[in-house]
Amino acid sequence: MFSSTSMDMRWTVIARLQSDLTHVTPGSDREQIIERAMDLALSKGRTQKDPERLYWDVLRNAQYVFYRSKQRGRIAWTRYTGQLDIVLSDEGIDVREPCDKVEDEAEGNALWRHLKAGAAELGSFGPSFLENLAESERPADAAVTSGISRATAYRCVATLRNHLGAWLCEAA
Numbered sequence: 001m002f003s004s005t006s007m008d009m010r011w012t013v014i015a016r017l018q019s020d021l022t023h024v025t026p027g028s029d030r031e032q033i034i035e036r037a038m039d040l041a042l043s044k045g046r047t048q049k050d051p052e053r054l055y056w057d058v059l060r061n062a063q064y065v066f067y068r069s070k071q072r073g074r075i076a077w078t079r080y081t082g083q084l085d086i087v088l089s090d091e092g093i094d095v096r097e098p099c100d101k102v103e104d105e106a107e108g109n110a111l112w113r114h115l116k117a118g119a120a121e122l123g124s125f126g127p128s129f130l131e132n133l134a135e136s137e138r139p140a141d142a143a144v145t146s147g148i149s150r151a152t153a154y155r156c157v158a159t160l161r162n163h164l165g166a167w168l169c170e171a172a
Contacts, residue, residue: 012051013041036062118163122156129156
């Protein structure tokens with residue numbers, strides 16, 4: 001377990017991070033980085049003896065983890081929409097090169113209708129959330145625009161992925 005001096009040092013860092021948290025915009029990247037840093041400060045693997053060094057170390061590591069995660073989310077979304085060569089647009093889904101045949105465009109529109117039907121099952125915010133998700137890069141951004149929590153947004157994305165998986169199984 002932790003020694004009492006080790007815990008005192010960690011709580012000093014946690015208190016400083018909590019103080020920093022009161023000066024950031026709720027929902028901002030900085031808020032999420034600080035929250036991650038608090039988790040890292042409590043990690044058993046941290047062996048720093050100096051609170052100042054621990055503070056900057058956990059902030060640096062949290063920032064790295066946060067932006068790496070954000071980048072992975074963008075890559076995953078790109079792969080998700082790129083697998084079927086579809087581009088989400090205001091009108092629905094445009095199927096682009098190399099799928100420029102009329103049949104492929106009709107298939108893209110069928111997918112969009114299927115996703116809209118799945119979004120309607122999410123609740124009153126579902127269709128607007130799907131539209132916002134199609135326009136933004138991240139579910140967290142779409143959540144803010146739709147007026148729902150980030151946790152709800154990620155649950156909705158999982159549900160929409162299940163709808164997409166069902167549609168792909170039907171299409172195969």
